[in-house]
Amino acid sequence: MESNEILRVNGISKRYGDISVFEHLDLSVKKGEVVVIVGPSGCGKSTFLRCLNGLEEIQEGEVLLDGERISQNPKELSRTREKIGMVFQSYDLFPHLTILQNLTLAPVKVKKRNKKDVEKEAEELLERVGLLSKKDRYPRELSGGQKQRVAIVRALIMHPEVLLLDEITAALDPEMVKEVLDVVLSLAKEGRTMVIVTHEMQVARAAANRMIFIDGGKIVEEGEPTEFFEHPQTERLRQFLHSFSYEAE
Amino acid sequence: MDFEVIHSYIPLYTQAFLLTIKIGWIGIVIAVVIGIATAFLQHFKVPVLAQIASVYVEIFRNTPLLVQLFFIYFGLPKVGIMIPAETCGAAGLGLLGGSYMAEGFRSGLDAVSKSQTESALALGMTKVQLFRYVIFPEAFSLSVPAVVANVIFLLKETSVFSAISLMDLMFTAKDLIGLYYNTTEALFLLVIFYIIMLLPVSGLGSLIEKKTHLRTAGV
Numbered sequence: 001m002e003s004n005e006i007l008r009v010n011g012i013s014k015r016y017g018d019i020s021v022f023e024h025l026d027l028s029v030k031k032g033e034v035v036v037i038v039g040p041s042g043c044g045k046s047t048f049l050r051c052l053n054g055l056e057e058i059q060e061g062e063v064l065l066d067g068e069r070i071s072q073n074p075k076e077l078s079r080t081r082e083k084i085g086m087v088f089q090s091y092d093l094f095p096h097l098t099i100l101q102n103l104t105l106a107p108v109k110v111k112k113r114n115k116k117d118v119e120k121e122a123e124e125l126l127e128r129v130g131l132l133s134k135k136d137r138y139p140r141e142l143s144g145g146q147k148q149r150v151a152i153v154r155a156l157i158m159h160p161e162v163l164l165l166d167e168i169t170a171a172l173d174p175e176m177v178k179e180v181l182d183v184v185l186s187l188a189k190e191g192r193t194m195v196i197v198t199h200e201m202q203v204a205r206a207a208a209n210r211m212i213f214i215d216g217g218k219i220v221e222e223g224e225p226t227e228f229f230e231h232p233q234t235e236r237l238r239q240f241l242h243s244f245s246y247e248a249e
Numbered sequence: 250m251d252f253e254v255i256h257s258y259i260p261l262y263t264q265a266f267l268l269t270i271k272i273g274w275i276g277i278v279i280a281v282v283i284g285i286a287t288a289f290l291q292h293f294k295v296p297v298l299a300q301i302a303s304v305y306v307e308i309f310r311n312t313p314l315l316v317q318l319f320f321i322y323f324g325l326p327k328v329g330i331m332i333p334a335e336t337c338g339a340a341g342l343g344l345l346g347g348s349y350m351a352e353g354f355r356s357g358l359d360a361v362s363k364s365q366t367e368s369a370l371a372l373g374m375t376k377v378q379l380f381r382y383v384i385f386p387e388a389f390s391l392s393v394p395a396v397v398a399n400v401i402f403l404l405k406e407t408s409v410f411s412a413i414s415l416m417d418l419m420f421t422a423k424d425l426i427g428l429y430y431n432t433t434e435a436l437f438l439l440v441i442f443y444i445i446m447l448l449p450v451s452g453l454g455s456l457i458e459k460k461t462h463l464r465t466a467g468v
Binding site (some may be wrong): 081082086094105106138 | 362364365367368369370371372373374375376378382383386387390463464465466
């Protein structure tokens with residue numbers, strides 16, 4: 001076992017009754033590593049991500065954070081989730097709270113941190129993503145891209161050891177995608193550990209240390225990004241990557 | 250229209266107005282409490298209690314307030330339960346309103362999206378924290394339009410109190426018409442007093458709706 005390994009997935013399987021989503025998947029993520037998972041819709045990549053913080057129950061295998069097995073017990077699970085941040089496709093800010101309150105809720109109520117300190121940190125983080133002027137607005141008043149940047153900050157302010165990003169640009173207009181991806185890239189540069197599920201091949205290429213291609217509930221291919229994109233080893237990945245490069249005939 | 254008559258009636262109407270407001274608002278508070286409790290039981294499908302809650306809602310939503318009041322005021326004494334008219338009015342309004350409020354709050358609870366739960370859990374919140382800080386306040390914002398509409402509806406329903414000889418606005422008007430035949434003046438004051446009672450409520454309601462609308466998810 002490598003010493004700086006932070007997240008380890010040992011042979012997990014997810015089934016809904018008789019229907020199997022994936023079987024015996026393994027993954028190891030090192031501290032500071034950015035792992036990007038791609039694959040066709042319905043291949044189970046989002047479900048896989050959701051298993052990492054226990055939002056989905058697994059039927060087999062185990063997930064280890066810092067060498068400790070993530071339990072399914074609700075109390076322990078919520079403590080583990082403090083260390084694994086997650087950002088969703090639909091942002092899911094809390095609509096009844098202002099942007100600042102959205103950011104301070106969990107650190108104050110869950111981590112019992114001092115409210116003033118958290119507010120100060122929240123403002124610094126908002127400044128960083130260019131949204132400090134929106135701190136007293138409600139989520140409804142923000143654009144999709146702005147909401148998603150707030151959602152990223154909301155995960156960051158919990159000081160997670162790992163950040164899971166689940167298709168966070170999939171619901172955004174093209175011009176808003178960039179502002180969100182810029183934030184993701186800067187997080188990658190500062191050495192955040194992230195597991196990202198996305199359809200944005202550009203950002204995958206720019207941010208990833210390692211690419212994983214899942215299809216039909218299996219890891220079909222994985223590797224370092226340049227190799228992965230330039231010299232795919234499997235026919236299936238070649239086809240998949242080809243579908244992203246549209247050339248008019 | 251005789252303004253002298255109107256002037257002389259005003260103290261009587263004011264008294265009736267205060268009584269109507271008193272019983273009306275007590276009934277509404279009861280309705281909100283019953284409504285929230287019932288909505289919880291139904292939303293969380295608490296065994297047995299949820300079924301009882303459903304039966305309650307269906308009975309009271311599908312019978313007129315007048316019938317409910319007759320039952321409480323004239324029916325219960327037959328089995329030895331005597332309840333003063335004012336209490337009857339408040340209880341009847343509370344029970345009827347509770348069934349309406351329950352539907353309002355329940356639709357609010359149901360409308361909080363499942364992904365809100367997930368994003369709260371992903372932040373490390375426990376079930377209790379999730380409910381207290383996310384689901385309940387959100388559901389409440391979402392129920393505001395229904396609750397405001399119910400409050401106005403219930404205040405208007407107080408007009409049937411006269412049937413159990415409560416000296417509310419309606420009773421006073423009917424009484425005065427019967428005694429002095431000043432129909433126009435009595436009805437004029439009746440309309441005016443109901444408007445005085447309800448206009449601020451609907452104005453305040455719109456204001457609250459506008460404020461809370463911003464706090465809902467929208468599309």
